[in-house]
Amino acid sequence: MATVGLDVLVLGRRDSVAYATGARSLWTAGSRPFGPACVLVAAARSVHLLSTWDEGVPREVPFEHLYGVTWNGAILAGALAAIPGLATAMRVAVEALSPGFERMALRLAPAAELVPADDLMRAVRALKLPAEVARIRAAAAVVGAAMEAAGAALAGDAGPVAARSAAWEAAAGMGVTAPTSGVAVWPAEPASGSRFHVDVGFLVDGYEGGLGRTLPGSDDHAPVVAAQRRLVEACRPGATAADLRSAAPGGATRWCVRGSGMGFETPVLSATLGRGEVIEEHMVLSVELELDGLRRRDLVTVGSETTDVL
Amino acid sequence: MNGGVADDLARLLAERRTEMAPIDAGRMRRERHGRLQAELARQGVEAALLLHGPNVGYATGEEVRGVDVSYATFERPVALVVAGEDRPHLLAHHEDQTLDVERHPAAWPELDEGAEDLASVLAEVVGPVAGRRVAVDEQTGAMLRAGVLDGAEIADAAHLVGAAKLAKTDDELACIAEAQRRNEDAMAAIQGTARVGATRSQVAGAFLARLIELGVESNLIDPIFQPMPRTVTDGPRTTTKTVAFPTGVGDPTFGEGDLIWVDSGIDHLGYASDFGRTWVVGRDPDAAERGLFERWCDVMVAVLEVLKPGATAAELCRAAEAATGGDRPWLPHFYLAHGVGVESAEMPLVGTDLGPEFDDRLVMAPGMVLVLEPVIWADGVGGYRAEEIVAVTQDGWRHLGGGHPYPPFG
Numbered sequence: 036m037a038t039v040g041l042d043v044l045v046l047g048r049r050d051s052v053a054y055a056t057g058a059r060s061l062w063t064a065g066s067r068p069f070g071p072a073c074v075l076v077a078a079a080r081s082v083h084l085l086s087t088w089d090e091g092v093p094r095e096v097p098f099e100h101l102y103g104v105t106w107n108g109a110i111l112a113g114a115l116a117a118i119p120g121l122a123t124a125m126r127v128a129v130e131a132l133s134p135g136f137e138r139m140a141l142r143l144a145p146a147a148e149l150v151p152a153d154d155l156m157r158a159v160r161a162l163k164l165p166a167e168v169a170r171i172r173a174a175a176a177v178v179g180a181a182m183e184a185a186g187a188a189l190a191g192d193a194g195p196v197a198a199r200s201a202a203w204e205a206a207a208g209m210g211v212t213a214p215t216s217g218v219a220v221w222p223a224e225p226a227s228g229s230r231f232h233v234d235v236g237f238l239v240d241g242y243e244g245g246l247g248r249t250l251p252g253s254d255d256h257a258p259v260v261a262a263q264r265r266l267v268e269a270c271r272p273g274a275t276a277a278d279l280r281s282a283a284p285g286g287a288t289r290w291c292v293r294g295s296g297m298g299f300e301t302p303v304l305s306a307t308l309g310r311g312e313v314i315e316e317h318m319v320l321s322v323e324l325e326l327d328g329l330r331r332r333d334l335v336t337v338g339s340e341t342t343d344v345l
Numbered sequence: 346m347n348g349g350v351a352d353d354l355a356r357l358l359a360e361r362r363t364e365m366a367p368i369d370a371g372r373m374r375r376e377r378h379g380r381l382q383a384e385l386a387r388q389g390v391e392a393a394l395l396l397h398g399p400n401v402g403y404a405t406g407e408e409v410r411g412v413d414v415s416y417a418t419f420e421r422p423v424a425l426v427v428a429g430e431d432r433p434h435l436l437a438h439h440e441d442q443t444l445d446v447e448r449h450p451a452a453w454p455e456l457d458e459g460a461e462d463l464a465s466v467l468a469e470v471v472g473p474v475a476g477r478r479v480a481v482d483e484q485t486g487a488m489l490r491a492g493v494l495d496g497a498e499i500a501d502a503a504h505l506v507g508a509a510k511l512a513k514t515d516d517e518l519a520c521i522a523e524a525q526r527r528n529e530d531a532m533a534a535i536q537g538t539a540r541v542g543a544t545r546s547q548v549a550g551a552f553l554a555r556l557i558e559l560g561v562e563s564n565l566i567d568p569i570f571q572p573m574p575r576t577v578t579d580g581p582r583t584t585t586k587t588v589a590f591p592t593g594v595g596d597p598t599f600g601e602g603d604l605i606w607v608d609s610g611i612d613h614l615g616y617a618s619d620f621g622r623t624w625v626v627g628r629d630p631d632a633a634e635r636g637l638f639e640r641w642c643d644v645m646v647a648v649l650e651v652l653k654p655g656a657t658a659a660e661l662c663r664a665a666e667a668a669t670g671g672d673r674p675w676l677p678h679f680y681l682a683h684g685v686g687v688e689s690a691e692m693p694l695v696g697t698d699l700g701p702e703f704d705d706r707l708v709m710a711p712g713m714v715l716v717l718e719p720v721i722w723a724d725g726v727g728g729y730r731a732e733e734i735v736a737v738t739q740d741g742w743r744h745l746g747g748g749h750p751y752p753p754f755g
Binding site: 048049050059060061062063064065066067068069086087088089090091098101102103104105106107110129130131132133134135151152153154196197199200201203204206207208209210211212213214215216217236238243297298299300301303308310311 | 396397413420457458483484486489501546550555560564567569580591592595596678679680694697698
């Protein structure tokens with residue numbers, strides 16, 4: 036915030052709020068209309084959080100800085116108006132904007148310029164701290180177990196519904212019931228019905244584990260394994276979308292490399308996306324490739340020397 | 346059953362649980378498009394650009410995905426509804442070929458390059474937006490940087506969709522009823538897993554696995570099985586000084602006699618269920634706990650007796666308060682009742698902090714849906730909370746759902 040000269044930052048999404056504050060909250064599916072779920076004030080270095088209770092709120096956010104859930108715009112505006120530093124702010128950043136919040140913000144901070152800060156949040160989040168990588172490793176273990184359970188179900192001819200169900204139960208057995216992308220199982224060979232793409236994404240202590248395989252057995256299939264290794268190895272500091280396009284096999288049905296952390300993150304690089312994006316050291320990426328009817332998705336960490344599959 | 350008021354409530358709900366006609370998804374989407382068109386005309390809006398998932402689903406029928414907010418945001422479909430056109434535009438991956446929409450490639454409006462693509466589609470379909478009244482529900486940072494709506498007179502699409510969806514069609518009601526029935530079936534199948542020594546995640550895992558076996562594609566909320574404190578001061582500190590629910594934090598292990606508040610929601614064809622019950626772990630409810638349940642039934646019967654077209658939200662609140670001798674029998678940060686549809690909580694909202702004047706002005710009309718969720722709290726004993734969904738009809742109301750009982754209370 037200091038570098039780009041922001042007085043106030045207003046966040047709306049659960050993952051952004053969790054990143055900025057460490058607060059844990061109930062998982063719900065899908066998008067939420069943008070609203071001020073969290074307000075950070077640069078001068079006071081203070082964090083104000085939309086929460087009716089202190090459960091899941093870290094100690095760094097004092098109870099007095101909580102404003103409760105409300106359906107009433109006037110009550111919300113009153114709670115925000117009481118935040119020291121908002122009324123006099125000159126630059127207020129938002130990660131998205133709804134017409135309703137735009138009106139409210141202009142009343143609360145009349146002198147302020149409203150600027151988008153999604154790019155700031157993404158730039159900060161893209162480079163992972165060691166403690167974040169440790170969380171992602173723990174999440175990778177959960178999706179590994181879920182994948183194994185799905186694989187066992189498919190190997191036993193139990194079918195895609197049983198495989199999904201088994202993957203969810205395996206994650207729940209490790210205390211995890213919130214998905215990122217969830218569990219998808221779809222036919223890899225519609226004609227024979229003998230092979231399935233399985234993709235697993237769960238949220239574990241706020242961080243995402245993700246894994247994709249074609250089951251039973253894509254590990255025995257050398258070309259896709261080798262192609263995925265080449266794509267992973269191309270994810271080096273300084274690499275651009277053009278570099279990855281060169282590394283992706285010509286016959287690939289689909290490939291995508293994108294950030295992963297507290298869910299789906301940037302950069303996003305694919306056959307059509309990624310203009311201006313550059314891979315950097317300390318990124319964690321989801322690398323996905325489909326070739327010859329076989330699909331792999333792995334999470335990788337970009338280091339100074341090597342890019343490693345988690 | 347318990348006899349008395351619990352039987353009265355069960356009988357009342359059963360009498361109003363009428364057969365639903367089969368869902369015609371195509372007709373449902375056409376009727377919603379008609380309502381959106383009517384609102385565009387009434388509110389003087391030339392085009393509506395929709396990014397919020399439930400709004401996109403309402404406008405186009407695009408499926409709901411039970412994914413995290415980050416996926417729902419980056420991979421979001423976008424809808425564009427233009428006044429006078431006979432079908433909506435959809436920018437998406439188009440996995441459902443049955444939708445009657447003008448198809449455009451997925452736009453990625455979170456990304457700068459995607460926002461430019463979105464601007465191109467907007468220019469192609471609507472023409473220059475400067476000086477024209479365009480509704481939008483949310484703009485991404487990339488859209489703001491790209492100036493996608495620069496110069497337009499921006500209207501709030503939340504008002505547009507909100508007005509269109511306030512009263513539901515019969516197909517929409519049937520979707521909600523089916524979602525609720527499936528949710529209830531899954532809960533009935535797994536209630537026995539909530540034993541002494543079980544964890545919340547184990548019970549939730551059994552529920553989620555059962556949903557998949559029942560053919561439910563999307564779960565909408567991390568299922569809540571929250572052991573409740575017996576006094577407010579034993580629970581988390583709250584800004585309302587009342588009990589905290591639903592916190593959705595932690596993975597408690599259930600102990601004998603735990604009072605568990607259960608809450609879940611799933612999707613069926615874009616419509617949400619809302620299941621709420623109170624369970625007791627490892628033993629039958631005691632007399633004091635049964636008393637909470639009976640008072641909850643009293644409130645439900647009292648509210649349902651006054652619910653009909655023309656009744657105000659304030660009248661529903663007063664009926665609930667009268668049944669408890671003056672206490673407000675619901676959580677102050679929530680409501681006595683809320684609507685449900687493409688959102689798990691939407692208008693009509695009854696008994697919120699929007700205040701008594703709002704409740705006085707909010708008049709029940711046919712097609713409105715209410716999830717009644719009174720809470721009876723007796724500090725020291727604990728609380729009973731459950732939910733039932735009803736829809737306002739021409740002459741009263743009907744019950745949506747399968748008639749799930751209240752074990753172990755009744």
